[in-house]
Amino acid sequence: MNIEVEILLVEDSMNDAELTIRALKKNNLANKLIHLEDGQEALDFIFAEGNYSERKIENIPKVILLDLKMPKINGIQVLQKIKSDERTKTIPVIVLTSSKEDPDIQECYRLGVNSYVVKPVQFDKFLDAVSQLGLYWMLINQQPK
Numbered sequence: 733m734n735i736e737v738e739i740l741l742v743e744d745s746m747n748d749a750e751l752t753i754r755a756l757k758k759n760n761l762a763n764k765l766i767h768l769e770d771g772q773e774a775l776d777f778i779f780a781e782g783n784y785s786e787r788k789i790e791n792i793p794k795v796i797l798l799d800l801k802m803p804k805i806n807g808i809q810v811l812q813k814i815k816s817d818e819r820t821k822t823i824p825v826i827v828l829t830s831s832k833e834d835p836d837i838q839e840c841y842r843l844g845v846n847s848y849v850v851k852p853v854q855f856d857k858f859l860d861a862v863s864q865l866g867l868y869w870m871l872i873n874q875q876p877k
Contacts, residue, residue, distance in 0.1 A: 738764040738870065740793040742774040742810065743828070744802045748851065752797065752828070755862035761870050766793075771805030774798075775813055778820055792823050795869040800829040800836060808839055815844035822876060824869055828862075 739756065743749040749767050756762040768774045774796075776782035780789040796814070800807035807827060814820045824846040829836070832850050840848050849865065852858045 736764055736791055737766045738794045739766075739866070740774065740777065740796045741765060741767045742769075742771065742796065742802070742807070743767065743799045744769050745799070748799070751855070751858055752862050755859040756866045758859070759863050759866055761866040769802075771802050771807060771810040774810050775805065778814060778823075779817075789819060792820060794824070794875065796823055796825045797828045797865070798825055800827060800831050800840075808836070808843070811840060811843050811845055824873065824875070826865060826869065828865070 739761065741749060741752055743752065749769075753762055753765060753767065756765060766777070768777055773783075777784045777787065778789075778792070778796075780787045798807045798810060807829065811825055811827070814823060814825060821844065825844075826847045826849060827840050827845050828849050828851060830851050831837075837848050847865075849861060852861055
């Protein structure tokens with residue numbers, strides 16, 4: 733099972749996920765996007781375990797868009813596991829969340845998040861923010877090979 737993914741979207745809100753995907757599609761950035769709904773499923777995918785044990789762990793996403801407030805395993809726990817593993821620590825992780833809580837922001841940066849973005853409440857601003865994120869991380873940012 734060789735799933736090539738450029739953007740891994742980890743978001744439990746279907747509304748927010750649909751808006752994010754819509755914004756990325758608008759800029760032709762959603763062709764190789766996978767949407768997962770909780771932290772456990774994200775870790776299974778990233779580390780090629782559970783339902784994704786046939787996947788090659790070397791095929792890492794170019795960027796992970798990660799919500800914080802999720803069931804099972806929250807985004808901070810997912811971030812911690814990604815950034816503490818040699819195989820995955822260089823994957824850019826962008827927290828895309830509704831939490832403006834300073835302890836969350838501090839903890840995410842302490843763990844190595846690449847960017848922390850608070851979701852705008854207004855629809856058009858949300859679409860614009862996601863479009864800009866996608867364009868930057870997929871087209872402008874240079875990653876190690």
